[in-house]
Amino acid sequence: MLRHALPRAVPLCLVVLLSACGQQEPAKISITPAMVVQPQPSALANQSYPGEVRARFDPQLAFRIGGKVSKRLVDEGERVKANQPLAELDPQDVRLQLDATRAQVAAAQANLNLVRAERDRYKTLLDRQMVSRSQFDNAENLYRSGEARLQQIKAEQDVASNQASYAVLRAPQDGVIAQRQVEVGQVVSAGQTVFTLAADGEREVLISLPEQDFGRFKIGLPVSVELWSQPGQRFSGRIRELSPSADPKSRTFAARIAFTAGKVPAELGQSARVFIQSEGHSQLSVPLSALTAENGAPYVWRVGQGNKIEQVPVRVGPFGENTVPVLEGLNADDWIVAAGVHVLHPGQEVRPIDRSNRTINISAKD
Structure with missing residues (x-):
């Protein structure tokens, strides 16, 4: 009798199991978070040049007669007062x-x-x-x-x-001896540079402009200066002086940047960066991580309506250290995926977040 009941029980169990599987809820599709940024002004429009803080006036001091140096009274870097003796010739x-x-x-x-x-x-x-x-x-x-x-x-x-x-060389004004080019016993001629004095007062930044970009700059062009000792803080300035000829060795043109922000805590010899907004440049730039390519054609992922991404072809300029300028294809108010672009696909819905992991409502930004 048990032998006849088993064949009937097995189909009944299968029906119960199949009905139970059919009652499970479908798995929810998770929305991928995506870090997004907006294009920023291109580095081509805001180029930076390294420089050094110099004195506004740095006269080269020399004896008005020739002779043998018998005394050197100051050293390089020493502060001097006006009319202070600096060196003497054999009288x-x-x-x-x-x-x-x-x-x-x-x-x-x-x-x-x-x-x-x-x-x-x-x-x-x-x-x-x-x-x-x-x-x-x-x-x-x-x-x-x-x-x-x-x-x-x-x-x-x-x-x-x-x-x-x-026969006695004296300081014309207060300042610091920036350079010393004489030693005791040396015979100098009239007018030969002995010291370079960094006069007290205004400070400037000396930079070198590349030959190919020299024509874009002019005296009076507004700039901003960032001191390496105070990163993130910029001081306004302007191009005060442009050299009319290139340096024969470096083929660069010297430019002096004057501060226009009042008193600036700039000390002699400090390193600085000068940011110059070139005229006629309005390109945008995106992080290098936002750019990808297919068959040699670069593109970025733009977040559109409903937080769905779309592939946007772009024309780019020369790559920078962290960013790349976008010459065509983007607007300043676009939101671009800045990371993980190689795993995305067109039409995918994402959850936009910023660099601080905060959700961004892109529809509210538009």
Whole structure:
């Protein structure tokens, strides 16, 4: 009897199992989160150039006469005051020249006294008609010649006295010795640079502009400056000076950037970056991670209506370190998927989030 009941029980169990499977709920499709960003101004429109903080005035100091350096009184980096002695030349030669001119002044003064007395005697004799007029005129001319000679020698004495003072090189104003190019015992010529003084006061940033981009810049162009010691903080400035010729070695053009933001905590020698907004450039840029390609054609994923993504072909410029400029294909208010683009497919619904993992309601942004 058990043998006859088993065949009937097995089909009944199968029916119960199949009916139970049919009652399970279908699995929900999960929506993939996607980090999105909006295109930013391209680096081509806001290029940065490394630079160094310099003094607004940095005169090159030199002796006005030549000679042998006998004393060096300051070192590089030392702060100096106006009229402070910086270096001295051996004064022996200029002192001998000064002594020689003093002796010449004394001789000229004695000669003038002699011809003056001679002229006075001839004038007395002329009044008594004991000498001719020509003899008196000759004595008068000798007196005038002696007087002019004395004035000439006194002028030469003043020059020699000035040269004696030129043997001491003094600071023209307060500042810091930026460079030193002389040592004790060195023979220098007149006008040869001995020190470079970074004068107190305004500070600037010196940058080098590439030859191919030089024509895009002009004096007065507004820029922004970021000091390496204060990252993230930018100070307004402008191009104050552009070199008219390229450096023969680097083939770059020097440019000086003046601060226009008032007092800036910039110290000599600090590194800085200068951001220049070039005219005529309005391209956008996206992160490198947002760009992908198919058959050599680049594209990005744009989030559209209903948070569904679509493939957007773009034309790009030269790749940067972290971004790539987009020349055509995007608008500034588009939302672009910035990560995981290789696993997406057209029409896929995503959950847009920002870099802080916060959900973005793109429909509300439009």
